Amino acid sequence: MYNLPRLATVIAGVAAFASGVHAIQNVTRTGRYLYTADGNRFFIKGIAYQEQGAISTDPNNPFLEPSNFTDPLIDGAACSRDLPFLQQLGVNAIRVYSVNSSLNHDACMSTFSNAGIYTIIDLALPVNGSIDRASPAWTTNLLDLYLNTINVFSKYDNVLAYNVGNEVVIDPTGTGAAAFIKAAARDVKSYLKSISSSALVGYAAIDGDSTWVDPLANYLDCDPSGSNSGDTSIDLFGLNNYEWLQRCGVLQRVRLHYLPPRLWTEVQALFSSPMTDIWSGGLAFSYFPATSSQGQFGIVNISSDGSTVTTGDDFSRLKTQYSEVSPPNSPTLSSAGPNTFSACPQENSTFLASSTLPPTPNDAACSCLESELSCQFTPKTTNTSGIVGTLLDTACSLLGGTGGSCAAISANGTTGTYGSVAFCDPEVKLSFVMSEYYEATGRLATSCDFSGNATVNSGAPSSGATAAVTSCLANPSATAGSSGSSNNKNGAVGLLGNPQAWWGLASRASSASWAVC
DSSP states (O other), X not given: OEEOTTEEEEEEESOEEOOSSOSOOOEEEETTEEEETTSOBOEEEEEEOOOOXXXXXXXXXXXXXXXXXXXXXXXXXXXXXXXXXXXXXXXXXXXXXXXXXXXXXXXXXXXXXXXXXXXXXXXXXXXXXXXXXXXXXXXXXHHHHHHHHHHHHTTOTTEEEEEXXXXXXXXXXXXXXXXXXXXXXXXXXXXXXXXXXXXXXXEEEEOOOHHHHHHHHHHHHOOTTSSOOOTTOOSEEEEEESEEEEETTEEEEEEOOOSSSOOOTHHHHHTSTTGGGTEEEEEESOSSOEEETTEEEOSEEXXXXXXXXXEOHHHHHHHHHHHTOOOOOOSOGGGSOOOOOOOOOOOBTTBOOOSSOOOOOOHHHHHHHHHHOSEEEOOSSSOGGGTHHHHHHHHHHHHHHTTOOSGGGOEETTTTEEOTTTTSOHHHHHHHHHHHHHHHTTSOGGGSOTTTTEEEOTTSOTTOHHHHHHHHHHSTTSSTTOSOOOSOOOOHHHXXXXXXXXXXXXEEBSSEEEEEO
């Protein structure tokens, strides 16, 4: 069972509660609950809103995760087409899993805002735009990606929350990745504060055994500093859940009826006491047709020309269930209690995350370092994501043969040890290892080739790669931006002050939780 007494706001996978169309209000968290600006308790009554991208056939993709995506918030005509059906459902929130920050979202965001519909925006992107559960890291390229998306969406009044990750941790052996999720939450919260944004920060967890899911929730909520500031605490903890039952303040799991037909009878329980003591609503999966390891989902079909929406029986049943919910407006804002945070769980055999977090990625330091390295990665292809990993393996193996190691680029969320270059993007880390090998072999020209993917930097100082790291960390602006790197560097550190199924939301003393059904 899941014992969630300290959660601040839990979203249980159904959706939030809206009381009609009106000028959209700001939503904030107090204690373990969500409230609108007028002081009423807010329940998410929503639905996942994104057409499914192409599914990777890689055997290492058991969760049928997409290899690409279509941003659902760039087509104003499609959003206007779907709005009447979202209004029929009575939803007040949609969750969007991937957005393209280079495109315009004004029409869709305005359409939904005018209808009183909030958005929950995931910051990660498929394939290389998220924290890798197999080899987790929190790096400049990810931070830049996240902040670019926030910069694009910060002008809209109906962004309820940003998610920093989705199912990064999937079993006890991978719980060390939680340190990187928590670091992402820390840096995103810091940036939101710096731009005076009240948007919440969330994480969506996979369902699993309580021996590691419960500590994960507490860990993402806890304040390792003991200052009760919540600077590293998420606001919303989401649980992508196919089975649950609330009893006496404890979340117990029972099998949900999630194969067709979907009856949605769990909705009434989720929006009633005692569930509402912990959960703050949730989102159904999915508006558009979707395939997952759990089966086929989707409550509408779109015609091939994109002009017509046809609803299914699942749509009608969900509409009926949503129309009948009437969650309590309690506790009142004045009695919600202060924001307090969980005690950080101790590491054990089923939970392996250190309370020592990765540092904030420093764009300027990494840019400085890249310009100083003696052997630079100069790829022969524009698809660098397909070769960086292989080249890193090769370079680390060669470096190890000379008695060196790749410790400087390594990060371990279990031991809480992070190499001096671990926060740089993969291409800078590759240049660093190439340079270390090049220098270990007496700067032989043949040692800086790597099948034509590396070039000697004639302007590099003779002091070597390790000295360059020390220099750039001490004075990151020394040569920042002088290299010809193609990486996107937006000065994030300066901005930061240098420091499917139901988706449910549960509330902790300080953070929130959510789930999908």
